[in-house]
Amino acid sequence: MTRSCPSSLQPAILLGAPSFPSAIAWSDDNLIAVASGHLVTILRPDLPVGGPRGVIKIFPSQPLCVGLVERQDLLSRCLLPTTLYRDDKPVVRSISWSPLGMAANSGYLIAVCTSEGHVKIYRPPFCDYCAEWIEVVDITKRLYENLKCTEFLDIGIATLDAFDKNVSDQMDSLYKHNGKLLKENPENHSPLISADQYASRSAMLCSLVVSWSPLLHLASEYYPVCDSFSLLAVGGKSGKISLWRFHPPDCYTIDNKDVPTTVKFAGLLHAHNSWVTTISWLLFASDPSNPQILLASGSSDGSVKIWLADNDKLLKLSKMDQTSFWLLKEVMTLNAVPVSVLSVTVHVQYPSKILLAIGKVSGSFEIWLFDISSREFDKLGSYYAHDYVVTGLTWAFGGRFLYSCSQDNLVQSWILRENHLDKITLNSDMPRDSSINISRDAFDSCFGVAVSPGNLVIATVHCFDIEKLNRMYEGRVLRAAIDYFWIGGLQMDVQLKSPFSALLAFKDHNSKYTEHIIIKWITSSFLQLDMDLPSEKVLSFVSSSLSDIPSRLLHLFNIICRRVILAELDADQITGLTRKVEKLESVCPAMEKHITKWTEILLSIERELWKRLVCFSFSIFRTIMSNPETSSQHGCWYPVGLAQMEQWIASDQKHLGDQLKAIVSEVSHKKRFLANRCSAVETCSFCSASVPFESPEFGFCQCENSSDDDVKPHRLLRCVVCMQVCPITPLWYCVCCHRSGFRLAPEPLFRMSSFHVDADTFIKSSSQAVSSKPFCPLCGILLQRQQPDFLLSPRPV
Structure with missing residues (x-):
């Protein structure tokens, strides 16, 4: 197959x-x-x-009560646009992806702003078996509740609780119009507000743009997940930007759809005096000890401002104020031309410099260069690239390329040379299916451009x-x-x-060239050599030095082996081949040499990664036995499946080092090793028969009727993290190696630079080792709940 x-x-x-x-x-x-x-x-x-x-x-939003005005005020200058508004079919105005790990299944949240000015947050339907994404937070309602107790009090109403009660009692006698409540001579008079107050409140609740910041966390090697967060910036018609603090879930799940999303109102930033039309974030980490977060905002009055805040300072603040972000530079003062889009990035050749692209409604855009160390801003030029409004700007390749698009339907490519941009031809069309x-x-117009991960x-x-x-x-x-x-x-x-898509494309036409590229990458990344060596020699060197290679490189190598070199085989075939490498001659003689070589490498890589997981688990368990109070700390990772891991070690003694054998031997003789969490006795979930350990991949039960030719023993999956038999519950699933699991691996495991177990390091890790995002310990990619083919699921590989 x-x-x-x-x-x-x-x-x-x-x-x-x-x-x-x-x-x-x-x-x-x-x-x-x-x-x-x-x-x-x-x-x-x-x-x-x-x-x-x-x-x-997107559906029309429910009305929010912001106050009552006299009927004659409806024709005033500030309320006339509200009075004439008749659009009852809102459309999407702005969208933004959250950082990875904000959803309950470790995936992404998405913020959506509508033309009504309403903002809501949605999560993927990972356990709902539907195509429609699920609403989790209504930001506009949260903002309304907050403003009732803060900003609204500053403009004329002493208390809104009694006012809201009066309004709710009079709902039948009020006329609803575009989410606003207008007075119709109620008998019990409620406090009235002026037209300006009504317009001001409406503007504060009417959002125009949303943008999510990168994930912010403590600048230390070991940090708990709960100390990280992301800021959602929501710009509105009032010129203010509301900031919302989102925390990742305390634990990830694929079977509980009711996990609450942790979000707190962080504060208001008075950014502009007119509509906020675009927002862009950048995490600036030229100084790793003190990373800074940069916020760029553009307005309909043509102004562009750059705001800066310290990462550590934001982490320590429970609530932000105007001083949390300080104005670094007003790049553009009031201008007759509104700003439509912004794009900001770090200059790849000068890590202390920032590139800012500003797109305008006139069809032109400007490029600015900012040196954060000297606080100097330089304008690199203005470019009249389009005839209509610039609807998209995005940097690629670390600021060396810029892509722009417009309502004139032009998509243009620019290259940065020294201090100016040169236009280049964008003619690399993707191959198309003739049936489409x-x-x-x-095409009539273009409304946005986005760059893929990896800039492909x-x-x-x-x-x-x-x-x-x-x-x-x-x-x-x-x-x-x-x-x-x-x-x-x-x-x-x-x-x-x-690089996988590119390598696969090359392989279709020239597989030897693809292998040459991979061997060259292995030589430079793994062996740190610039010379060309025969592939057999390179692979031999790598096989003998796997213990000195960082885990992340081993993950990449594993994915390349599975998804590129052995792409003709599915995951089950590869798993079967790794168990009988010596018999490949009879399996596929035509490709025996090629498959044998790379399957042996894949087997060695996965064995090395499993050794690190097993060694880490036994070391943490040894530390917990020496310090029992460590296991009681909230959020600490506790190893399970040690009995199964010990049996795996016993079945593969010749490939394991003395260090791992010594740790396993020490732990195995402890009485606490016989606790329930380390039990070697496993039973079938279907027939309660015993399940002996034969492989870390799967197990077969010893059913009493298994001797009958018509009755086959149950094939049970084993967890990729703890090697125990998986229960009959929703499981985490790896789209690369097709393994499953119900436990999560510890976060420090994925940052191991080599297979070297230091006692002091593991004592420190045991107190801080929490379950990370659900990464596959063998592939390093996100696990997910396996979805049927008719539903959308992410595929990071």
Whole structure:
């Protein structure tokens, strides 16, 4: 059974058309979100046309009571736009992905801002078996509740509790209009506010843009998950930015959909005197001991401001104020041209410098260079690149490339040379399926551009020109489409963060060249050599020095072996081959030499990673026995499955080192080793028969009727972390190696620089070793709940 390699990325059809800039966002786990009319469409770019998608439906929001005004005030200058507003079908205005690990299943949250000014947070339906994402937080309602007790009190009303009670009693006699309550001569008069107060309150609750900051945490080697958080910035019509503090869950789950999302109102930043139209974050860590967070904001009055805050200071503050972020620079003062988009990044060649791109409604954009050490701002130039509003700007390759798009339907590529930009041709089209008849000539406008993780591909979202479509068929359903451009390796070297798609593409045409690239990468990354060596010699050197290689490099090597070199085989075949490498001649003689070589390497890598997990588990257990109070600390990781790990060691003595054998021998003779958590007795979940340990992958029960040819013993999966038999509950699943688990590995395991167990280090680790995000200990990628084929699931590989 062969597994086909990923096909080229095909244009994706959307049922709704975007209306606002920055309508597309690409997450690190390879999901694309598009603000398409009244929907947020979430898809995976590698899936074929018609593949599964996730959706977020936008409905009109419930009205919020901000006060009562006299009827004659409805025609006043500040309330006239509210009075004339008639749109009862809101669309998506702004979207933003959270950092990884904010959702209960360790995935992403997404913030959605609508044209009504309402902001809500959604999570993936990891345990709901549906395509529609689930609402978890209503930010606008949270803001309203907070402002009732703070900001609203400063503009005329002493208390709103009694006012809200009066209003709720008079709901039948009030006229609802666009979420606002207008007076109709009620008998019991409630406190009235002026038209200006009403407009001010409405502006504070009307949001325009959302943006999530990177994950902030303590700058130390060992930090608890609870000490990390992310800030959601919400800009509105009042010119203020509300900041919301989101914490990752205390524990991750795939079977509990009611885990609350921890969010706190962090404060208001008075950023501008007019509408906040765009926000961009940047974590600036040129000084690792004191990283700083940078916030760039743009306004409809043409002003752009740069705000700065210390990472450690934000972590210690329970609530932020105007002094938490200080104004670093007002890059642009009041200007007649509103700002539409911003993009900020660290200059890859000068880590102390920041590049800022400012897109305007006029179709031009500006580039600024900021040296944070000297506090100097330099304008590199203005570029009149488009005829209409700039709807997308994004940096790639560490600020060496910039991509822009506009409502004039142009997508342009720019390269930074010294202190100016040069326009270059963007002509690297992705190969297209001949069955998909979508021409770029039918596109009318572009509303956003996003760069993939690893800077391999850019995605753009376009609206169709209905006049150029067949009105009988295409014109009725086609509203917009996502288009892709290949950029990896054209002008710059491909970053090794995500090289798998490129390697697979090369392998289809020249497998020897692909192997040559991988051998060269192994030589430079693992052996730190610049010379060219024969592949057999390189692989021999690597096999003998695996214990000195960092775990993260071993994870990458494991993924490359499975997903590139052995891509023709599925995960089950590879698992079977690793158990009988010496018999490969009879399995597939045509590819015997090639498969044997790489399967042996894969087997050695996984054995080395399992050795580190086992050694870490036994070392932590030894420390806990010496310090019993350590195991009672909240959040500490406790090793289980030691009996199964001991049997695995006994079955593979020749490949294990003396250090691991000594630790296992010491722990095995302790009486506490016979506790329930370390029991070697396992039973079948279906028939209660015993399950002997035969493999860390799976086990077979010893059913009494298994001697009957018609009755086969139950095949049970074993946990990839603790090697115990998995229960009949939802399991974590690795999309790379197809292993499952119900335990999570400790966070320090993934940062091991080599297989070296130091007693002092593990004593320190045991008190701080918490369960990390659910990473696979053998592949290093996020585990997830296995979804059926008709539902969308992330695929980080």
